[in-house]
Amino acid sequence: MDDILSVNGLTVSFDGFKALDSLDFSVRQDELRVVIGPNGAGKTTLLDLICGKTKPDSGSINFKDQDVTGMIEYQITRAGIGRKFQTPSIYQDLTVHENLEISYPEKRSVFGSLFFKSSAELVEKINGVAEQIFLTDELDSKAGVLSHGQKQWLEIGLLLMQDPELLLLDEPVAGMSAKERESTADLLRSVSKGRSVILIEHDMAFVEKIAQTVTVLHQGQRLAEGSMQHVQNDQRVIDVYLGD
Numbered sequence: 487m488d489d490i491l492s493v494n495g496l497t498v499s500f501d502g503f504k505a506l507d508s509l510d511f512s513v514r515q516d517e518l519r520v521v522i523g524p525n526g527a528g529k530t531t532l533l534d535l536i537c538g539k540t541k542p543d544s545g546s547i548n549f550k551d552q553d554v555t556g557m558i559e560y561q562i563t564r565a566g567i568g569r570k571f572q573t574p575s576i577y578q579d580l581t582v583h584e585n586l587e588i589s590y591p592e593k594r595s596v597f598g599s600l601f602f603k604s605s606a607e608l609v610e611k612i613n614g615v616a617e618q619i620f621l622t623d624e625l626d627s628k629a630g631v632l633s634h635g636q637k638q639w640l641e642i643g644l645l646l647m648q649d650p651e652l653l654l655l656d657e658p659v660a661g662m663s664a665k666e667r668e669s670t671a672d673l674l675r676s677v678s679k680g681r682s683v684i685l686i687e688h689d690m691a692f693v694e695k696i697a698q699t700v701t702v703l704h705q706g707q708r709l710a711e712g713s714m715q716h717v718q719n720d721q722r723v724i725d726v727y728l729g730d
Contacts, residue, residue: 490652490682491517493645496535496545502599507706509547515688518678520685520693522717523703529686533654534665534702536684537569538562543597545609549652553606568660571661576640578630582621585629586612589633611647618676620669635666639673646677653677655685690728701713 493511497504506528513519521529530592534540535725536547538559545553554562563569577585590608618640624632627641638658645653659667667689672694677683687693693700693714700717701709704727710720717723 488515489513490517490550491536491684492548493532493536494546494548496532496542496547498531498535498540498542504706506535506542507544509703511708513682513684515682516680517676518674518683518685518696518698519701520687520697520714521701521703522687522690522693522698522727523709526705527703527708529703530656531706533569533656533684533686535652536551536562536652537567539569561691563648563650566649566651567654568648568652568656569656570641570645571656576629576637577627581626581628582616582632582640582643583612583625585640586615586643586647589647594697600714615643615646615687616664619673625726635662635670636667638662638670642673642677651681653682653683655679657686657688659687659689667692 489512496506496509509528509532511532521532523529531540535542536555537573538554540562542555546553549565549567552565554565557565576674577588587608590611600698608685613622616625619642621636621639624636631638640668642655642658659670662670671692674683674685699711699713700714701708702717702723707717709726710717710723718728
């Protein structure tokens, strides 16, 4: 299967500290890839570079055979990459329905917001996404009253409204209850059908449930890669991250 994302020789330093050091990394189409590693390994920096939030010192990022290294964030979003950060970024005073509606690409531009009219197609899209993120019964609820887990799901829903081909998720189950983590595992399996997902996560039990391939970063470099079982049995990974 072809790679949808290819990162080559990616290097970036902050105040003399190399957050990423000549990193090579690729993701296949329709793959759910989990990136793990100790704090400071470069995991979030990798997502920041892919989505254009941070610029590399050297190296390249190719998405669907297009060099996106020099693009700014909104251009990368339009190219088909969606990013969810650790803290949910939703409109607390709007309803779930309104949050999803305002994220629809045709409504995001100034012209679109002035002249956009809701259509049966959009309503169907909102209802479909709401069902996928377990919020059908909350469509008329203000986003601010949702539980922490539901807010995380809503933010994933905002991205799904844009139909990204690559989804970047940073610790989506942090702070969730056990039941919410189970539901999120189901959600991510559903989300990854027909698109690629890169997920940063520290919850190893959760990673075991969902990961197709695991990449382990350490000191800005790729330490190991393969199935969860493969990396769990790698002595280098045990030494620097998993412990005994």
